[in-house]
Amino acid sequence: MTVKRNTVQRQIILDILKKFHIHPTVDEVYVEIQKAHPTISKATVYRNLRQLAESGEIRQVSMSDDPERYDRRADHHYHFKCKICGKILDVDIDHIKGINEVAQQKYGVKIDEHDVTFKGICPECIKNSK
Amino acid sequence: MTVKRNTVQRQIILDILKKFHIHPTVDEVYVEIQKAHPTISKATVYRNLRQLAESGEIRQVSMSDDPERYDRRADHHYHFKCKICGKILDVDIDHIKGINEVAQQKYGVKIDEHDVTFKGICPECIKNSK
DNA sequence: ATTTGTGCAAATGCTTTGCACGATA
DNA sequence: TATCGTGCAAAGCATTTGCACAAAT
Numbered sequence: 001m002t003v004k005r006n007t008v009q010r011q012i013i014l015d016i017l018k019k020f021h022i023h024p025t026v027d028e029v030y031v032e033i034q035k036a037h038p039t040i041s042k043a044t045v046y047r048n049l050r051q052l053a054e055s056g057e058i059r060q061v062s063m064s065d066d067p068e069r070y071d072r073r074a075d076h077h078y079h080f081k082c083k084i085c086g087k088i089l090d091v092d093i094d095h096i097k098g099i100n101e102v103a104q105q106k107y108g109v110k111i112d113e114h115d116v117t118f119k120g121i122c123p124e125c126i127k128n129s130k
Numbered sequence: 131m132t133v134k135r136n137t138v139q140r141q142i143i144l145d146i147l148k149k150f151h152i153h154p155t156v157d158e159v160y161v162e163i164q165k166a167h168p169t170i171s172k173a174t175v176y177r178n179l180r181q182l183a184e185s186g187e188i189r190q191v192s193m194s195d196d197p198e199r200y201d202r203r204a205d206h207h208y209h210f211k212c213k214i215c216g217k218i219l220d221v222d223i224d225h226i227k228g229i230n231e232v233a234q235q236k237y238g239v240k241i242d243e244h245d246v247t248f249k250g251i252c253p254e255c256i257k258n259s260k
Numbered sequence: 261a262t263t264t265g266t267g268c269a270a271a272t273g274c275t276t277t278g279c280a281c282g283a284t285a
Numbered sequence: 286t287a288t289c290g291t292g293c294a295a296a297g298c299a300t301t302t303g304c305a306c307a308a309a310t
Contacts (some may be wrong), residue, residue, distance in 0.1 A: 005264060005309050026299085039277095041267045046300065062194030067299060082240055091233050103221050103248050106173055109210055111250035118233050120241035135284055135289060156275085171292045178290095197274060214276065 004055070009040055010129065013048045017053035021063050023079075023088040053094040061088060063117065076113065084129075110128060134181070139170055143178045144187065153191050153209075155220040171194065176196040191218060206243065212252035214259075221248060 016032050017024070024032075029043045043051040049070050059071040063081050069088060078091040100111040121129075146162050147154070172181040178192075179200050183190040189201040193211050199218060206232045208221040251259075 006310075007265060009266070010212065022225065039267080040193065042225075043230050043268080043301080044266055053203070060194070064133070064192030066192070066196070069196070070199070078233075078243070080233065080237065081155075089237060091237065092238065093232050095228070096229070099223070100248065103208075104250075106223065106255045107219060108213070108256075109219070109248070109250050110210075111210070111248045112213070115250045116138055116229070116244055116246050118230065118239075118241045118244045120234075120239050120243075122239045126238075126240055128140055136291060137283075139291070169292080172293055173276080173293080 004051070007048075009044050010039065010048045010052070011043055012037055015051060017049070017052075017058060017070055018072045020072060025067045025069050029070065037089055056084045063088065064110065078116040078118070080118040080120065080122070083119055084121055084125040087122055089122065091116070134185070137178075139174050140178045140182070141171065142167055142204055143175055144182060147179070147200055148202045148249060149183075150202060153201045155197045155199050157197065159200065166168065193218065208248070209244040210252070212246040213249055214251055214255040217252055219252065222247070 012033065013029065017029055020029070026042070026046055026049060029049065030040075030042050033040050033045065049058070050060070052058045053070065057074055058074075059074060060068055060069045061079055062068045063079075066086065071090075073090070076095075078093065078095075080089040080091050080130075081087070082089075096114070096116070100114055103109070103114075104111045142163065143159065143226070147159055150159070150162075156172070156176055156179060159179065160170075160172045161174065164171050179188070182188045183200065187204055189204060189206075191201045191209060192198050192199055193209075196216065201220075203220070206225075208223065208225075210219040210221050211217070212219075226244070226246070230244055233239070233244075234241045
């Protein structure tokens with residue numbers, strides 16, 4: 001992947017992802033794309049989503065025991081995962097300051113970033129359980 | 131899995147895991163077990179590690195794009211993942227206080243816990259790159 | 261004209277599962 | 286003796302890859 005070419009497929013995939021309000025799996029993006037563009041293959045969806053994430057246009061959000069998911073937002077933010085339905089929500093709260101430096105000093109590692117993942121139950125699942 | 135039975139295999143698997151200073155994958159545990167107990171199958175290692183994690187005796191630590199790993203520690207703590215070698219280290223710093231409540235209030239979710247994952251370069255990889 | 265990206269199908273890697281048998285309570 | 290756990294091999298999923306062709310520079 002020396003030079004990036006602008007293919008119609010990449011633009012379509014990016015457009016579809018931008019329409020998602022949730023953080024879809026590759027398959028969810030693929031299914032949505034199929035509706036309007038049935039010739040685009042799943043391998044192409046995989047390849048382009050990964051490449052868009054590598055170039056920083058979007059983000060990959062992977063949670064344990066889950067297929068990879070993508071986030072149309074490019075900025076760094078925290079996430080919440082519902083233990084019941086598996087849904088992932090954005091958590092926009094202030095980033096914790098100074099914590100990278102604390103860990104860096106204590107362990108002699110070089111830290112570039114930290115992620116925070118909250119786990120619990122989402123509003124809908126709370127409602128459904130009542 | 132109505133009642134848990136104490137099998138020799140489960141005890142052996144737990145003993146081996148306790149000897150690891152890193153956070154091994156299932157396969158790493160399996161390979162180590164093979165040396166002394168070549169009849170224990172990988173499926174049994176999978177089943178028992180999962181069950182031990184469910185019962186709270188150990189912890190599963192999964193990182194994106196990585197096979198599942200297990201942690202002999204049962205207490206909740208943060209982790210660091212090296213971007214180069216993939217190794218996972220424990221990060222024992224004070225847990226961030228109040229952050230669960232902030233997110234809970236803002237999003238109407240019920241939060242049980244949060245995980246923090248640092249990403250960067252470990253001491254050995256820093257050394258090797260020089 | 262080159263060279264990269266695509267579509268397809270096959271391959272890969274990790275994890276789970278069905279089943280008959282052995283082990284545990 | 287009634288179940289549960291094990292070992293084995295096969296199945297299941299998510300993801301990647303090889304290849305010939307199409308598309309982009």
